[in-house]
Amino acid sequence: MATGQTVKKWTRVYVNGYDMSGYTRSIGELQWEFDEAELTTLSDGVKGYMANQGNVSVGALNGVMDDTAVSGLHTVAAGLPGTPATVMVAQGIRAEPANGDPMFTGYCEIKNYKAEEDGGAAVVTMEFDQFSTTGLINYARPWGFIAHAKGAETAANTAVGIDDNGAASALGGYMVYQVFAGDGTATLKIQDAATNTNPSFADLSGCTTGSIDCSSVKHGLVAIGVTATVRQYIRWQIVLGTATTVTFALGFVRGQ
Amino acid sequence: MAAQTGRTVSKWVKFQCDDSGGTVRDVPVSSIGGVGLEYDEADLTAFQDAIKGVLPGHPDITLEITGPWDNSAAQAASGSAAAPALSGSHTVLNGINGGNTPLTLGVYIGVRHNWETGEPAFGITSTAANGFLCTSYTVNPDDGTYTAKFRMYPGSAAPAWGTAAFT
Numbered sequence: 001m002a003t004g005q006t007v008k009k010w011t012r013v014y015v016n017g018y019d020m021s022g023y024t025r026s027i028g029e030l031q032w033e034f035d036e037a038e039l040t041t042l043s044d045g046v047k048g049y050m051a052n053q054g055n056v057s058v059g060a061l062n063g064v065m066d067d068t069a070v071s072g073l074h075t076v077a078a079g080l081p082g083t084p085a086t087v088m089v090a091q092g093i094r095a096e097p098a099n100g101d102p103m104f105t106g107y108c109e110i111k112n113y114k115a116e117e118d119g120g121a122a123v124v125t126m127e128f129d130q131f132s133t134t135g136l137i138n139y140a141r142p143w144g145f146i147a148h149a150k151g152a153e154t155a156a157n158t159a160v161g162i163d164d165n166g167a168a169s170a171l172g173g174y175m176v177y178q179v180f181a182g183d184g185t186a187t188l189k190i191q192d193a194a195t196n197t198n199p200s201f202a203d204l205s206g207c208t209t210g211s212i213d214c215s216s217v218k219h220g221l222v223a224i225g226v227t228a229t230v231r232q233y234i235r236w237q238i239v240l241g242t243a244t245t246v247t248f249a250l251g252f253v254r255g256q
Numbered sequence: 257m258a259a260q261t262g263r264t265v266s267k268w269v270k271f272q273c274d275d276s277g278g279t280v281r282d283v284p285v286s287s288i289g290g291v292g293l294e295y296d297e298a299d300l301t302a303f304q305d306a307i308k309g310v311l312p313g314h315p316d317i318t319l320e321i322t323g324p325w326d327n328s329a330a331q332a333a334s335g336s337a338a339a340p341a342l343s344g345s346h347t348v349l350n351g352i353n354g355g356n357t358p359l360t361l362g363v364y365i366g367v368r369h370n371w372e373t374g375e376p377a378f379g380i381t382s383t384a385a386n387g388f389l390c391t392s393y394t395v396n397p398d399d400g401t402y403t404a405k406f407r408m409y410p411g412s413a414a415p416a417w418g419t420a421a422f423t
Contacts, residue, residue, distance in 0.1 A: 003326075003327050003328045003329060003344065004326060004327070004328050004344075005324050005325065005326045005400060006325070006400060007400050008397050008398055008399070008400065011397045026397075026398040027397055027398070028395065028396045028397045028398055029394050029395065029396045029398075029403075030394060030395040030396070030397065031394050032353060032354075032392070032393050032394060032395075033391065033392035033393075033394065033405075034353070034354045034391045034392065036391050036407055039410035039411075040314055040410065041410075041411070044314065044410070044411055044412075045315075045412070045413050045414045046293065046314065046315045046316065046317065046408050046412060046413070046414035046415070047314045047315065047316040047317075047407075047408060048407075048408045048409055048410030048411055048412055049389065049391065049407040049408065049409075049410065050356055050389065050409070050410055051354045051355070051356060051389060051391050054354055089397065091397065093327065101327075102327055102346060102350075104395070140354055141350075141353075141354070143346070143350045256276070256351065256354070256355070
């Protein structure tokens with residue numbers, strides 16, 4: 001994990017188990033706003049507001065028109081409008097996204113997919129709406145961190161984890177996963193620990209995909225209870241079933 | 257140095273607000289909009305008046321900042337006469353957006369040097385019932401920037417111009 005400023009060439013976009021980074025020209029704005037309920041009374045010295053429901057959206061993805069079989073942007077996205085998509089925007093910090101780097105996520109409805117011309121280039125724009133009601137979670141925060149940067153794993157994780165909060169919390173959280181490739185079944189999980197040593201980690205209850213067939217793309221959000229305790233250190237974990245290798249990205253958002 | 261008077265430029269402006277733990281941090285900004293109160297105007301003009309007349313109602317404030325997105329670790333905020341000690345914008349704003357705990361916020365206008373006590377400052381020191389709330393934090397990966405918006409907590413005292421730090 002690195003810190004500091006960065007530029008867009010280190011941004012990666014994953015949609016429904018496909019890495020769209022190689023087709024995407026821009027993504028965003030990454031919207032996280034709250035409705036403002038005005039609660040001003042006659043005797044108040046200044047108008048006052050409270051944050052009400054959150055609005056989360058990935059904005060718009062602008063990319064090159066590419067109909068490459070299976071994984072091309074057009075192949076993947078042309079049929080998506082009117083359906084929700086699991087989106088991860090992994091923000092590398094002056095390098096490829098790494099474990100611990102920031103990540104923005106959502107399960108957003110896709111409003112449209114339109115082909116356009118831009119200076120002679122054949123491009124497309126796909127606009128994301130807000131969270132789909134078919135996948136609402138009890139969390140309004142879309143920013144978390146990358147627990148597992150996109151890559152292949154062939155064995156369980158015995159490494160230490162990430163300290164994303166400086167302390168344990170008791171406000172739950174959720175994970176987001178994108179499985180890009182694999183050759184069988186596996187279970188992806190989040191584990192937490194009070195001390196950052198391999199034997200200290202244990203499964204974060206409920207934060208698991210369950211056994212999924214990774215031989216085709218998989219994606220989704222898995223939320224745990226909003227009062228669940230999440231210990232200070234977080235790491236990814238995989239339990240291989242019939243799979244011998246799984247390529248995936250995993251993110252975690254701590255509740256606030 | 258002593259506090260100075262006269263004209264200045266934006267490189268001497270700094271922005272501070274509480275993080276999620278209630279600790280004041282310097283946040284990197286490239287623009288600050290809405291630094292000041294704007295009053296509702298009740299138009300009370302009668303037909304018989306020769307000129308329109310108004311009275312001020314409640315003041316309101318929408319303070320919006322933009323700046324470079326940055327996830328650097330939090331730093332102890334700068335004090336009077338000190339250069340800003342910038343914390344990462346993401347580090348601070350990701351923790352406070354959508355929260356309902358009043359925040360200390362200050363916009364400091366240094367006069368041809370780092371701001372120090374005696375030079376203009378606008379904001380409020382938070383209490384349990386007074387302060388700002390952050391209601392929006394939007395990131396644009398295309399240019400590596402963010403935008404955030406702040407409104408007043410219900411029932412809060414109004415922020416004001418002064419010449420001392422908000423703590």
